[in-house]
Amino acid sequence: MSVAFDTLGYSKRLRDAGVTQKQAEAQAEAARDYIMADLVTKSDLTAAMDTLTLRITVRLGAIMIAGVGALAVLIKLT
Numbered sequence: 743m744s745v746a747f748d749t750l751g752y753s754k755r756l757r758d759a760g761v762t763q764k765q766a767e768a769q770a771e772a773a774r775d776y777i778m779a780d781l782v783t784k785s786d787l788t789a790a791m792d793t794l795t796l797r798i799t800v801r802l803g804a805i806m807i808a809g810v811g812a813l814a815v816l817i818k819l820t
Contacts, residue, residue: 747774749774750770752766
């Protein structure tokens with residue numbers, strides 16, 4: 743996953759608001775390293791949704807097969 747984060751612009755905005763340059767740079771680096779690492783992209787979400795859709799489809803198919811098999815056994819016993 744790659745998310746663009748403008749650390750220079752972020753630290754500049756902090757400096758413009760009165761934060762010292764050293765603190766602004768430290769906050770920008772911390773935001774990039776710790777906050778941005780936990781964000782997901784649209785492609786991450788799409789991949790996760792595709793995986794979950796496949797898993798649900800397989801489980802539903804297995805439940806359907808088991809149900810049809812149980813029904814066949816009940817019909818055979820009667």
